[in-house]
Amino acid sequence: MEKILPTIVEKNIKIVTNGGGVNPIACRDAIFRIAQKLGIKGLRIGVVYGDDILDKIDDFIKMGVDFKNMDTGEPIEKIRERITSANVYFGAFPVAQALKQGAQIVITGRVTDTGITLAPMIYEFGWSETDYDKLAAGIVAGHILECGAQATGGNFSYDWRSVPDMAHIGFPIAEAYPNGEIIITKHENTGGLVTIQTVTEQLVYEIGDPTNYITPEVIADFTTIKLEQIGKDRVRVYGVKGRPPTQFYKVSMSYFDGYMAVGTLTYSWPDALEKAKKADEIIRTRLKDLGLEFEEIHTEFLGYNSCHGPLAHKIDEPNEVVLRIAVRGKNFEDVDRFGREVPALILTGPPGVTGFGGGRPHPSEVIAYWPTLIPKELVKPEIIVEEI
Incomplete structure (x- = not known):
């Protein structure tokens, strides 16, 4: 101005x-x-x-x-x-x-x-x-x-x-x-x-x-x-x-609706998609074993089907796939613990992983919409x- x-x-x-x-x-x-x-x-x-x-x-x-x-x-x-x-x-x-x-x-x-x-x-x-x-x-x-x-x-x-x-x-x-x-x-x-x-x-x-x-x-x-x-x-x-x-x-209302955190890891060729899917399976198992409670766990495979989902055309062998996994829940401590499990996958999961330079995921508040x-x-x- x-x-x-x-x-x-x-x-x-x-x-x-x-x-x-x-x-x-x-x-x-x-x-x-x-x-x-x-x-x-x-x-x-x-x-x-x-x-x-x-x-x-x-x-x-x-x-x-x-x-x-x-x-x-x-x-x-x-x-x-x-x-x-x-x-x-x-x-x-x-x-x-x-x-x-x-x-x-x-x-x-x-x-x-x-x-x-x-x-x-x-x-x-x-x-x-x-x-x-x-x-x-x-x-x-x-x-x-x-x-x-x-x-x-x-x-x-x-x-x-x-x-x-x-x-x-x-x-x-x-x-x-x-x-x-x-x-x-x-x-x-x-x-x-x-x-x-x-x-x-x-x-x-x-x-x-x-x-x-x-x-x-x-x-x-x-x-x-x-x-x-x-x-x-x-x-x-x-x-x-x-x-x-x-x-x-x-009327546009907003309200507090818990916490969320998002983590990403990039898996490289060969077998990039298979590695990313295995990493997703591993982290979900660990979260369950820890007794953590979430309202939603959402996984996407960027570079494969994150935009079009089941309508995405098939790719035989992607050069790389980004695993993006997010959790949402009412308990701050549970969401925070998820953030510590993501970097652990680097050395306790499938090989060929990169793209983790920004630190571990941290919880953020979810502000939801009520029209x-x-x-x-x-x-x-x-x-x-x-x-x-």
């Missing part, structure tokens, strides 16, 4: 970011300090917060919110005493309100990635909460932008070899219009490309039901999206349909705009 803030102020560029994390107020204060250091006056920064409901969970439960897991249906009681964070996903409208109040920079806590793209459109074009098709178009634009260069040729399965100058790949830009049409492009003289194929690959990324892309503002129907190549590195996005949103906000819902009327975003 210290590098770009003078240009932002000089050219009146507005910035919207959900990079405030767990403390967007502190993030704002840090930018104010940079502005003071640079002698910048009159900078207005908005903050959208109120998403943190960790201290209010019990109150909401008493009000009848069940906070059940959206994916599994499990009750919140299963993890209640282990919850470490709980944040509501707010949408675009409070961000647009901060822009309306004169903020040049808007920092948020938990706001949807699509919302920070939609918000400037709401602000600029005056879209209302019932302009569902236009809101859906802005959401689609946000979805295209949210993974950066994945829309401009990064991670491109269709024809990755055709992507020019990937070392200097450009990031996508959404040109928005009042009627809801969007043009996806990128800066000239940057690498990558913008085609129907690159945009399509990003569109199908993490969407679930394409007819039911739920956001705080609108439900977008991705099956209505139309794409048209209108020039080099320019794709028109249009025809998007939307319908009214649900009465709920999504849930809360009625919108129970939590409201807070907006403040202040000037240095």
Whole structure:
């Protein structure tokens, strides 16, 4: 920010970011300090917060919110005493309100990635909460932008070899219009490309039901999206349909779920796979003999089938195979003891082993994810705009 803030102020560029994390107020204060250091006056920064409901969970439960897991249906009681964070996903409208109040920079806590793209459109074009098709178009634009260069040729399965100058790949830009049409492009003289194929690959990324892309503002129907190549590195996005949103906000909770550790050893030709499998058998036997308790022991053979599993094509004789074995459990001491068993395999297991230069595995905490819902009327975003 210290590098770009003078240009932002000089050219009146507005910035919207959900990079405030767990403390967007502190993030704002840090930018104010940079502005003071640079002698910048009159900078207005908005903050959208109120998403943190960790201290209010019990109150909401008493009000009848069940906070059940959206994916599994499990009750919140299963993890209640282990919850470490709980944040509501707010949408675009409070961000647009901060822009309306004169903020040049808007920092948020938990706001949807699509919302920070939609918000400037709401602000600029005056879209209302019932302009569902236009809101859906802005959401689609946000979805295209949210993974950066994945829309401009990064991670491109269709024809990755055709992507020019990937070392200097450009990031996508959404040109928005009042009627809801969007043009996806990128800066000239940057690498990558913008085609129907690159945009399509990003569109199908993490969407679930394409007819039911739920956001705080609108439900977008991705099956209505139309794409048209209108020039080099320019794709028109249009025809998007939307319908009214649900009465709920999504809540992202995290909770402590024990410990894990991961160890790797590399076995060389000849018989690399056979050696790695034998080493896996040996360490599992030793862990069992020690009476160690784990919720899961997971083994992969990198270079053989770690990516495709049973669908991997057969390899007669790999040059090398990396044994990757991981354990997860509630007991720190058991997970820690696993870490001492991995290096022991070097001299008490199959021959031809290498690749153990980083020390033994050490336990790390497992922080798990609990997606849930809360009625919108129970939590409201807070907006403040202040000037240095």
